[in-house]
Amino acid sequence: MNLSKWFQFIKPNFKFYQDGFFEFPFVANTPELFIESTIKSPGSKHFASEQLVRRNNPFIKGTMRYRKIDDGLWLTITDIEFKHDSVIKSVYAPDVPSDHYSITFSVFESEVKLNNMFINKMPFQNKFWAFKKPGVDVGACFYKGSKCLFYIYYVSPSWIQDHIPLDQLDRNIPFKKFLDSDKGFISYQDIVPNAEELSQDILETFKIFNSDVLNKTILKSQSLSLLTSFFKHVFLDNRTNDYQGKGSVDYKKIAKCELLITTNLSKPFIGIDALSEKLRISKSKLKTDFKSVYGSSILQYNIDKRMELALQMLKNTNMQIKQIALAVGYDSPGKFSAAFRRKHEKLPSELRPESTIQ
Template identity: 65%
Template structure:
């Protein structure tokens, strides 16, 4: 696609500012088109030998790396710092075939405002996986100052058929039910042990690709190992959901719901009805769609994120445990400790001894 056609296509999808966020679409029909569009985006500088695009404009700064792993499989690695509140969303040109599935591992760091007198805010490190069917439009919200890494694996139908036997899954598996439904996106939390470390190893292979004669072989083995581990664990996930619901999912609104949760961890949860009103959805629709996408209820997701944030406060500050409990919305340190133990199978005092619970 030439630049003029790309700009002509993007223009009607581009909403410069809406609901406090700058909205930026990117073409996602094929990995090649996504790469070409990124290279031609204003403010980008391309190094074709290293297969990297340096990006710097009034809204984002970072790098975009890309590699063809083998026929039918591409990997793009994007690392960004957001200069403004930004919504990134996929869009598709209906005149171009869209056959690729994508698997995305996302790492992002956002700032959570604390009540502590000595610490104004703390970074919260979040991670999740998302599997997307061809042609599914999704969106993700990022606040100014957020730092994000996106590892996106692009699979053609032939590659999936050769490497991931989706056709052999039994019909009663939730993942198979998802594949057979009209739902286009599903998400998982921490489903691959050491995914962050393994992804950074793959990034190192990208960086050293032209200096290591084994880079091509190494990259293929690293990619297949990580991807196959994801699918193995996703197939074993037994979430109970009704993928046959007729109504479509507004993935951008569900992403906005997740943002409202993960950026307000130090505040009491405002309630499903209040969130639904903000998103202009009915509470029942919000609860159903959120569970379809994230595999858990909104209330459970909120608790899990609060406990993950509490763990980060335990490991990275010297705050007393009773104060950490208050920071994640628990007036009772004992109730906080019980919830923490249920999540991590250990008490906060076992993570970092602190006897100031009372």
């Protein structure tokens, strides 16, 4: 039986198949249990000497690297491609304490289709950060063809206390209010400007594991630099209470909402009423859940993604600025330039590389 026939056969009977998504749990009590659950998952091959797991099954393909960097500090780097629409969700073993925070930097890559005469599709990249308290249920949706890179730090309370004493924060800082609340999860869009460069350096250090006597020292230094930059920018964030508690977010519907936005960037925004109706979720819950997952309102997220796509077009195509404006849904070049400047702090003409100027 080939894969397509096998898939059609198990689809109605697969117990984790719900609402068009395959659901896969991972054990999240401790970093050791998470790594062990990945090693034992179907289609996984463990290379212990390299601290590397390769995965290839009918649903996902990729690698996971893991390292204990310090007492109370672990890092896993997962590079994965989804073969089917999937939900990854945390579960907890009842007899094992959950004693680590997690700090995640994620890079999602996909193609955005543009229904216009200038270009059919563009590669598109989203970057997110998330901070999760111990024992909190979270989940994420991924569509077929999505390619994702996850840097997940598992941090014990004692390690944070020794390196980043959060208890000394001003109680009026929003992140401090989050820590003191009963909420368990908060996320941000690309809040650390140099995160991708720092994380790429960390990945390269992972790849030369044990070939350099200073490898562990270098990795610890790089990780401290990335985490310090994260906390520095988080402490400056002035958001209000848009974080969420355990089990309160409908992740699948929020992922579908995000997809409806990013696959229609060349069209006028359909509006929150239409999104609410399509997703069969109340407007208030949709807005609250979306902001908790993506760190901004639906309206602002829509504008931000259009401007991020416009920046990629400026850098990677020879399209005129007025054509780019039309491609991301703006009939007026003036309104487009104003929105672009609010996002990127410069006009489109100021950020266009000389090599693309005709």
